[in-house]
Amino acid sequence: NAGVTQTPKFQVLKTGQSMTLQCAQDMNHEYMSWYRQDPGMGLRLIHYSVGAGITDQGEVPNGYNVSRSTTEDFPLRLLSAAPSQTSVYFCASSYQLSSYNSPLHFGNGTRLTVT
Amino acid sequence: DQQVKQNSPSLSVQEGRISILNCDYTNSMFDYFLWYKKYPAEGPTFLISISSIKDKNEDGRFTVFLNKSAKHLSLHIVPSQPGDSAVYFCAARTSNAGGTSYGKLTFGQGTILTVHP
Numbered sequence: 001n002a003g004v005t006q007t008p009k010f011q012v013l014k015t016g017q018s019m020t021l022q023c024a025q026d027m028n029h030e031y032m033s034w035y036r037q038d039p040g041m042g043l044r045l046i047h048y049s050v051g052a053g054i055t056d057q058g059e060v061p062n063g064y065n066v067s068r069s070t071t072e073d074f075p076l077r078l079l080s081a082a083p084s085q086t087s088v089y090f091c092a093s094s095y096q097l098s099s100y101n102s103p104l105h106f107g108n109g110t111r112l113t114v115t
Numbered sequence: 116d117q118q119v120k121q122n123s124p125s126l127s128v129q130e131g132r133i134s135i136l137n138c139d140y141t142n143s144m145f146d147y148f149l150w151y152k153k154y155p156a157e158g159p160t161f162l163i164s165i166s167s168i169k170d171k172n173e174d175g176r177f178t179v180f181l182n183k184s185a186k187h188l189s190l191h192i193v194p195s196q197p198g199d200s201a202v203y204f205c206a207a208r209t210s211n212a213g214g215t216s217y218g219k220l221t222f223g224q225g226t227i228l229t230v231h232p
Contacts, residue, residue, distance in 0.1 A: 004158070031218075035222075040124075040224055041224060042119070042121075042204060042222040042223050042224040042225055043159070043204065043206075043222040044222070045219060045220070045221075048219070058219070090158050090159070092158070096218075103149055103161035103164065104151075104159075104161065104220065105161075106151075106158030106159045106160070107158050108156065108157050108158045109156075109157075109158055
């Protein structure tokens with residue numbers, strides 16, 4: 001099991017560029033989510049999905065889009081990058097959103113810099 | 116508003132001593148609390164959790180205490196080891212009484228623990 005795999009590990013974008021952060025999991029988890037980590041802010045939920053074809057917004061969704069066409073993949077799209085989106089992005093998955101016994105499994109993160 | 120707060124950005128402890136990391140929360144809809152540990156350049160990994168119906172949960176060197184009346188939880192690490200040096204995040208899960216927020220985790224800001232040999 002590879003767990004949760006995120007690509008790329010690092011990315012530099014210019015303001016206004018678009019890109020997709022990839023996330024894949026091989027644990028057959030229903031629930032997948034994207035977080036961003038900023039200094040002093042902890043981890044904040046961007047978007048999440050409770051299954052293929054179902055997505056919803058988290059705490060900080062503006063400027064990001066997601067889709068979930070398969071159970072395994074949950075890409076995060078930045079439509080027009082802004083310096084405020086400079087952050088470390090983590091993808092996480094778990095068996096079920098509501099399960100006590102299924103804590104989140106995180107990928108190793110993508111460090112994004114927008115200049 | 117920060118519903119889960121870790122007010123100590125950092126903590127330094129001598130090897131072998133106890134490390135106590137604290138976390139406060141404001142939302143009474145939280146029903147489950149977790150601690151995650153994060154090393155540099157890695158994602159957070161699950162460490163230990165506690166249900167709101169309990170006041171203590173122990174797993175080896177790690178114990179989590181929950182004081183519901185004070186809306187406070189703490190993580191005790193005894194004895195502390197240099198390999199415990201990491202960022203520790205407290206997280207809280209919203210119960211099914213929380214409507215559309217059911218099941219989502221809210222994280223604190225993190226505390227950097229440094230254990231000196």
